[in-house]
C-alpha cells in the first residue's frame with residue numbers, strides 16, 4: 001500500500017474506528033489520550049539567516065548543529081531547498097502563503113513597497129485554524145511582526161528578544177496545550193522564529209569558545225556585553241557601526257573570525273532547539289507532531305564581495321529544510337532528497353500530509369511525491385528582493401539567471417556552483433528562455449494580486465520601531 005493511502009486511512013475516522021476495534025490503533029497512533037481520530041500537531045521552526053552549508057547535516061566540517069543532525073537522521077532532509085527572497089518578511093510570507101513575492105508583496109520594514117499581507121490571502125495558520133487547529137507563535141517580531149500580517153490565523157502571537165525566551169515561550173505553549181486537552185485531542189500549530197543567528201554575531205562566551213581561535217588578535221567584538229559597552233548603550237546603528245567598522249575585510253583572519261562567531265550562534269541556537277525537543281518528548285508529544293526546521297535565507301561572507309544577505313547568489317538563497325514526521329504516518333525517515341525544492345512548497349506539502357485542501361492560487365507544489373520517491377517534477381526556483389522591484393533570480397535546472405535592475409547574469413551551476421563565470425553573452429537562447437519564465441511568473445503573480453483587496457498599510461508603533469532598530473532594519477536594510 002502506498003504511504004499516502006496508509007495516511008488517508010489513519011485520518012479517516014471510520015477507518016480508525018475499525019483499526020481500534022481490531023486492536024491495531026494502539027500500534028499506530030500514540031494513544032496517550034484516546035483513540036479518537038486525530039491529526040498530527042505541527043511545529044515549524046524558522047532559524048533566521050541560517051545558510052545550509054554551515055550545518056553539519058549539510059556537509060559542513062564543523063559540528064555546529066548536533067540536534068539538527070539528529071533531526072535529519074530521523075526525518076527527511078532536502079539537500080537543495082531555496083528561498084524565495086533574501087529578505088526576512090518577504091521570504092517568510094512566501095513560506096506562509098505558498099505564493100511568490102510579487103503575489104503577496106510583503107516587504108521588510110523600511111523598504112519602498114512595505115505593506116501588510118492582504119486579509120484575502122490565507123496563511124498556513126489561517127488554513128489550520130479553520131480546520132480546528134489551535135495556533136500559537138513565538139517569534140522575535142521585527143520583520144516577522146504581527147503588524148505585517150504574520151499574526152493572521154494565530155490565536156496567540158508573542159514576540160520576544162533572543163532564542164532562549166522564544167523557545168521557552170514555545171515550551172510553555174506545549175504545557176498549556178497538554179493541560180487544556182481534558183482528555184480530548186485538539187491538534188496545534190506552533191510557529192517558532194528566532195534572529196539569534198542574524199548579525200551582529202555575538203554568541204554566549206561558552207559557545208564562542210568552541211570555534212573562536214584563541215590566538216585571534218583582531219578588533220572584532222565577540223560578545224553582546226562588549227558591543228553594548230563600546231557603543232555606549234546607543235542605538236542599534238551605534239552598535240552596528242561599532243561592529244562592522246571593526247571588521248577588516250581584507251584580513252582573512254577577520255573573515256574567519258566572523259564565521260567562527262556565526263557558527264557559535266548556530267551551535268547556541270541548536271542547543272535551544274535540543275531543549276525544546278526534549279520538552280516535546282517529556283510531554284509525550286513527539287510521536288504525534290510533525291516538526292519542520294528551516295531558514296528564510298542564508299548569509300554571505302564575501303563570496304561575491306559582500307556581507308549579510310543583500311544579493312540572490314546561492315549562499316544567500318540555499319536554506320536548510322528538514323521534516324520529521326511521526327512514525328505512524330508511514331512516511332520515510334532518514335532520507336536525503338537531492339531534487340531542487342522551494343520554500344513555497346512547504347505549505348502545500350503540509351496541507352497534503354494533513355489531508356487538508358490547498359487553495360488553488362498556491363504557486364508551490366507538494367513535496368509528498370518526492371518523499372514517496374516518485375518525483376518527476378522539475379521545479380524552477382523564483383526569488384525576488386522586492387525593495388528595488390527589479391531584483392529577481394530564476395533557477396531552472398542547472399541554469400541560474402539573476403537580474404539586478406538592468407544588469408543581468410547567467411550561470412551554469414553544474415560546472416560553476418560558485419556563480420563566478422557569467423555566460424550571459426554565450427548562451428543567448430538560455431537567457432531568452434529564463435527571461436520569459438521570469439516575466440510569466442511575475443505576470444501570473446500580479447494577476448493573482450489584482451484579485452485580492454489592497455492590503456492596509458502597516459502602522460509602525462514605538463515597540464516595533466525599537467525592535468527594528470535593535471535588528472538594524474530601519475533605514476538601510478542590513
Ligand SMILES: [Zn+2]
Pocket residue numbers: 048049087088089296297
Ligand atoms: Zn531573515
